[in-house]
Amino acid sequence: QQPVQSPQAVILREGEDAVINCSSSKALYSVHWYRQKHGEAPVFLMILLKGGEQKGHDKISASFNEKKQQSSLYLTASQLSYSGTYFCGTKGGGATNKLIFGTGTLLAVQP
Amino acid sequence: ETGVTQSPTHLIKTRGQQVTLRCSSQSGHNTVSWYQQALGQGPQFIFQYYREEENGRGNFPPRFSGLQFPNYSSELNVNALELDDSALYLCASSLGGSGEKLFFGSGTQLSVL
Numbered sequence: 001q002q003p004v005q006s007p008q009a010v011i012l013r014e015g016e017d018a019v020i021n022c023s024s025s026k027a028l029y030s031v032h033w034y035r036q037k038h039g040e041a042p043v044f045l046m047i048l049l050k051g052g053e054q055k056g057h058d059k060i061s062a063s064f065n066e067k068k069q070q071s072s073l074y075l076t077a078s079q080l081s082y083s084g085t086y087f088c089g090t091k092g093g094g095a096t097n098k099l100i101f102g103t104g105t106l107l108a109v110q111p
Numbered sequence: 112e113t114g115v116t117q118s119p120t121h122l123i124k125t126r127g128q129q130v131t132l133r134c135s136s137q138s139g140h141n142t143v144s145w146y147q148q149a150l151g152q153g154p155q156f157i158f159q160y161y162r163e164e165e166n167g168r169g170n171f172p173p174r175f176s177g178l179q180f181p182n183y184s185s186e187l188n189v190n191a192l193e194l195d196d197s198a199l200y201l202c203a204s205s206l207g208g209s210g211e212k213l214f215f216g217s218g219t220q221l222s223v224l
Contacts, residue, residue, distance in 0.1 A: 002153070032212075032213075034213075034215075040217060041115075041201065041215035041216055041217045041218060042154065042201070042213075042215045043215070044212050044213060044214070047212060087153045087154070089153075094167070096144075096159050096166060096167030097142060097144050097159055097167075097203070097205055097211055097213060098144070098156045098159065098167050098169065099154075099156065099213070100156070101153030101154050101155070102153055103152075103153060104151075104152070104153050
């Protein structure tokens with residue numbers, strides 16, 4: 001039931017775009033995206049709720065298709081600071097903050 | 112900086128011992144969740160405390176237990192340590208107990224020998 005992320009790893013040059021996908025076999029209430037740099041805590045990026053909305057923050061945006069139980073994270077004009085491992089966290093119903101995190105996508109942005 | 116602090120940062124124990132990890136949540140946050148992150152994996156939910164009560168638990172045995180104090184800080188206790196308990200333990204605080212943005216601490220790296 002762990003969400004599957006693709007690709008597992010991606011290497012970019014500064015200024016290039018990337019898409020990270022997250023797919024779940026279970027019905028989802030929301031999808032949460034976090035970025036974790038090596039040796040550091042995961043940092044919140046955004047939450048997407050049911051409704052297929054697309055959210056954005058600076059040049060990072062995401063979409064959520066609850067019928068397909070999929071979410072995608074879009075990184076536009078990548079910067080060196082975008083490097084890290086990206087995790088999607090899925091939440092079903094229930095009154096907790098329990099997230100089931102995906103397998104992770106390692107993103108490396110090179111100059 | 113998330114305002115969530117964990118101690119200690121690193122810990123080495125031997126199999127069978129007991130360990131207590133500590134977490135101070137961000138000011139104003141009443142909910143603390145604990146996650147275990149094995150090397151190269153995503154964090155796995157252990158349990159959550161909301162206003163001093165455990166109100167959600169993941170697939171972890173009873174030897175993983177916790178507490179939340181009136182100031183909303185929290186402890187994670189693990190008894191009878193096993194080699195597979197070696198991992199990064201992350202504490203996350205939030206404003207509420209359901210589907211909220213999580214503020215993670217930097218974690219405690221536990222090694223069991």
